[in-house]
Amino acid sequence: MSIDGTSTVVLGLVAVLLFTAVLALLWDRIRVVGRAGLITLIVLAVAATSALEVNRLTETYPSWSALTGKEPAVPADVPDASDAPSEAPPAPGAGRLVTYQVAGAASGMNMPLAVYLPAAYFTPAGRELNFPVIEALHGYPGTPQSWLKRLDIVGRLDQEMAAGRMAPTVVLLPFQTPNRLLDTECTDMAGGPRAETYVTKDVPEWARTHLRVRTDRSAWGLTGYSAGAFCAMNLLLKHPDKYVAAASLSGYADPGIKVGDQSEKTTNNIAWRMTHVPLPAVSMWVGWASDDKDASAGSRQIVALAKPPLTAVTGVVPRGGHSHAVWRQMEGPAFDWLSAHLARPTPISAGRRGPA
Amino acid sequence: MSLTGLPLILLTWVLAIVAVAATVRWWRLPGRRRVPVRVAGLVAIEVLVVAGVGLIVNRQDSFYPSWAALGGLHSVVTTSAASVGRLDGKLDNHAAVTWSPPQAAAWHLAAPPQLLAPPDYAEHADRRFPIIVMLTSAGAAHQSGGASPGAGASGRGGGASGGGAGEVGDPRPVAGVVVVVLRPTGATTGTALADLPAALGQDARVTDRLAILVDPAWMRVAKAWPGHPPVIAGHDATALAAAARELPAPLAAPERLPS
Numbered sequence: 017m018s019i020d021g022t023s024t025v026v027l028g029l030v031a032v033l034l035f036t037a038v039l040a041l042l043w044d045r046i047r048v049v050g051r052a053g054l055i056t057l058i059v060l061a062v063a064a065t066s067a068l069e070v071n072r073l074t075e076t077y078p079s080w081s082a083l084t085g086k087e088p089a090v091p092a093d094v095p096d097a098s099d100a101p102s103e104a105p106p107a108p109g110a111g112r113l114v115t116y117q118v119a120g121a122a123s124g125m126n127m128p129l130a131v132y133l134p135a136a137y138f139t140p141a142g143r144e145l146n147f148p149v150i151e152a153l154h155g156y157p158g159t160p161q162s163w164l165k166r167l168d169i170v171g172r173l174d175q176e177m178a179a180g181r182m183a184p185t186v187v188l189l190p191f192q193t194p195n196r197l198l199d200t201e202c203t204d205m206a207g208g209p210r211a212e213t214y215v216t217k218d219v220p221e222w223a224r225t226h227l228r229v230r231t232d233r234s235a236w237g238l239t240g241y242s243a244g245a246f247c248a249m250n251l252l253l254k255h256p257d258k259y260v261a262a263a264s265l266s267g268y269a270d271p272g273i274k275v276g277d278q279s280e281k282t283t284n285n286i287a288w289r290m291t292h293v294p295l296p297a298v299s300m301w302v303g304w305a306s307d308d309k310d311a312s313a314g315s316r317q318i319v320a321l322a323k324p325p326l327t328a329v330t331g332v333v334p335r336g337g338h339s340h341a342v343w344r345q346m347e348g349p350a351f352d353w354l355s356a357h358l359a360r361p362t363p364i365s366a367g368r369r370g371p372a
Numbered sequence: 373m374s375l376t377g378l379p380l381i382l383l384t385w386v387l388a389i390v391a392v393a394a395t396v397r398w399w400r401l402p403g404r405r406r407v408p409v410r411v412a413g414l415v416a417i418e419v420l421v422v423a424g425v426g427l428i429v430n431r432q433d434s435f436y437p438s439w440a441a442l443g444g445l446h447s448v449v450t451t452s453a454a455s456v457g458r459l460d461g462k463l464d465n466h467a468a469v470t471w472s473p474p475q476a477a478a479w480h481l482a483a484p485p486q487l488l489a490p491p492d493y494a495e496h497a498d499r500r501f502p503i504i505v506m507l508t509s510a511g512a513a514h515q516s517g518g519a520s521p522g523a524g525a526s527g528r529g530g531g532a533s534g535g536g537a538g539e540v541g542d543p544r545p546v547a548g549v550v551v552v553v554l555r556p557t558g559a560t561t562g563t564a565l566a567d568l569p570a571a572l573g574q575d576a577r578v579t580d581r582l583a584i585l586v587d588p589a590w591m592r593v594a595k596a597w598p599g600h601p602p603v604i605a606g607h608d609a610t611a612l613a614a615a616a617r618e619l620p621a622p623l624a625a626p627e628r629l630p631s
Contacts, residue, residue: 352626
C-alpha cells in the first residue's frame with residue numbers, strides 16, 4: 017500500500033472509527049489504564065491520518081522507504097538513456113521520465129534527480145539535437161514527486177509539446193534539500209545544505225555531461241511553484257549568466273526563512289535585489305491567484321520593480337488560493353511562455369559561434 | 373460564512389467544546405442508546421478538532437481562501453486561434469518577397485525590405501516564427517550585375533514578386549525563422565525600427581522574438597535596437613545559423629491567463 021494513496025487515508029479513518037467504537041463499547045468494563053491507552057490510540061490515529069492526508073497533498077514522503085530513510089539506490093552514472101538499446105520505444109508523443117543520482121561535487125548534496133526527456137529526444141532526428149532545459153523546482157513541504165503526482169507535469173509537458181505550443185525540452189526536477197523537513201528556499205544556508213550551488217551548478221554540470229542538452233544560457237530556464245517559484249526568480253536574478261528566463265507560479269519576494277547569514281534581507285531577497293543591484297537582461301513570467309494574499313502581494317511587488325533590461329509579464333487566476341488547482345491552470349501558460357523565451361533545440365554539429 | 377474568517381473558526385471550536393460537554397453529559401445514558409451516543413459524540417469531537425486546526429492553518433497561509441477554491445475551479449486559461457499573415461500565400465513559395473509596409477517610410481531604407489520565409493513555413497501553418505533581421509549593404513556589393521540597391525525587386529516588375537537571393541547578400545531561407553533583409557541608410561535608426569516586429573506580424577506569421585545579423589557599417593543601428601536582442605556580425609550562412617540558435621522554435625499560439 018502506497019503512503020500517498022487515498023486508500024491509505026481511508027484506512028486511517030477506518031482505524032479511527034474502530035478505536036472510537038471500541039472505547040465506547042469497552043469503557044464500562046476496563047480500568048483507567050485501559051481507557052487511557054485507548055484514548056491515546058485514538059489521538060494517535062487521528063494525528064496519523066491527518067499527517068497522511070497532508071503528506072498526500074505535498075508528497076513530502078512519496079514512499080514508505082522515503083519515510084524510513086531506506087530508499088533503494090538509483091543508478092548513479094547511467095549512460096544516456098536514449099543509448100540503451102534494449103528499452104522499448106515510448107508511446108508516440110510521450111516523453112520519458114528517468115531518475116538519476118546526482119552527487120554534487122561543488123555542493124556536497126547527493127540527491128536523486130528526476131529527468132523528463134521529451135518524445136523528440138528519442139527520434140532519429142532528435143538524436144542529432146541538443147535540447148533546451150527547464151529546471152522545475154518544488155514547494156515546501158514537497159519533493160519532485162509533487163510535480164509528478166499532484167501537478168502531472170509529465171502529462172502537461174507531453175500535451176504542450178504535442179500541440180506545438182512548446183519546443184521539445186528537457187525538464188530537470190531536482191530536490192532542493194537533503195532533509196525533507198528543512199526549508200532551504202534554494203539558498204546556500206550558513207552551516208547547512210548548499211542548495212543554490214546544487215541547483216545552479218551541480219545539476220546543470222551533470223546534465224551537460226550526461227544528456228544531449230544545450231549548454232548556453234539562452235536555452236536554460238527555471239520554474240517552480242510556491243517556495244519553488246521564489247527559488248526560480250531568485251536564482252534567475254542571481255545567475256543571469258546561466259539562465260535567461262523564469263516562470264513563477266505563486267511566488268514570494270522574500271524567502272521567509274532564516275538563511276543564517278542575514279542574506280534573507282539582502283542577497284536572497286528579491287525585492288532588495290531588484291532595488292539595490294542593476295537588473296540583468298532576463299525575462300520573467302509571474303503568476304498568482306488574486307485571493308492568495310501573500311503570493312499576490314509578493315508577486316505584484318516584483319512585477320512593479322521590473323524595468324528594462326528585465327522584462328516581466330503576468331498571469332492571474334482570479335480565485336483558487338495557494339493550491340494545486342491554481343498551479344494546474346498555470347502549468348500550460350507558464351511552460352508555453354518559457355518555451356517561447358528559450359532558444360530552440362540545435363544540431364549537435366552546429367558551430368559554437370555566439371553573439372557578437 | 374467565509375472559509376478563512378474568524379466566525380467559522382470560533383464556531384467550530386465552540387461546537388467542539390459543546391460536543392465534549394454533551395458527550396460527557398450523556399456518557400452514561402441507560403439502555404441500548406448508550407454506545408451509539410458515545411460513538412457519535414466522540415466522532416463529532418474528532419471531526420471538529422481536526423477541522424478547527426485545519427481552518428486556523430488555512431487562514432494563516434490562505435491555501436484555500438474561499439469555499440469555491442476548496443470545491444474546485446473553473447479554468448480561465450485561453451488559447452487564441454491560429455493566425456494568418458497577409459503575405460502567407462506568397463511566402464509559401466520559398467522565394468524572397470518584397471515587403472512594403474506603411475511603417476517603412478520612417479525607416480529610411482535604401483530599398484524595400486525583403487522577406488525570406490523558412491522551408492517549413494507552409495507546413496507549420498499554425499505556428500508563428502521568430503525573426504532574423506539582417507542589416508546589410510550587401511545587395512549592392514555582392515551583385516555581379518552591379519545593380520543599385522532595390523533594382524532587383526523593381527526590375528522584375530512586381531510589387532511583391534520574388535527576387536533572387538543574390539540581391540540581398542545571398543541569404544538562404546533558414547529553418548524555423550523568417551528572415552527580413554534591410555538595407556539601411558545613414559538616416560536609419562534602431563529606435564525607428566522598433567515597430568518592425570509588430571508591422572511584420574500583420575503580414576507574416578512571426579513573433580516579437582528576434583536576432584540581428586549586422587554588417588560592421590550598421591552596428592550603430594543594431595546596438596540601438598530596443599530590447600537588447602542578440603546581435604551577430606556577418607551576413608553569411610554561418611552567421612544566419614548562429615542567429616537562429618539564439619531564437620526560440622516556431623510555436624503554436626500559447627495558452628494564456630488573464631494578465
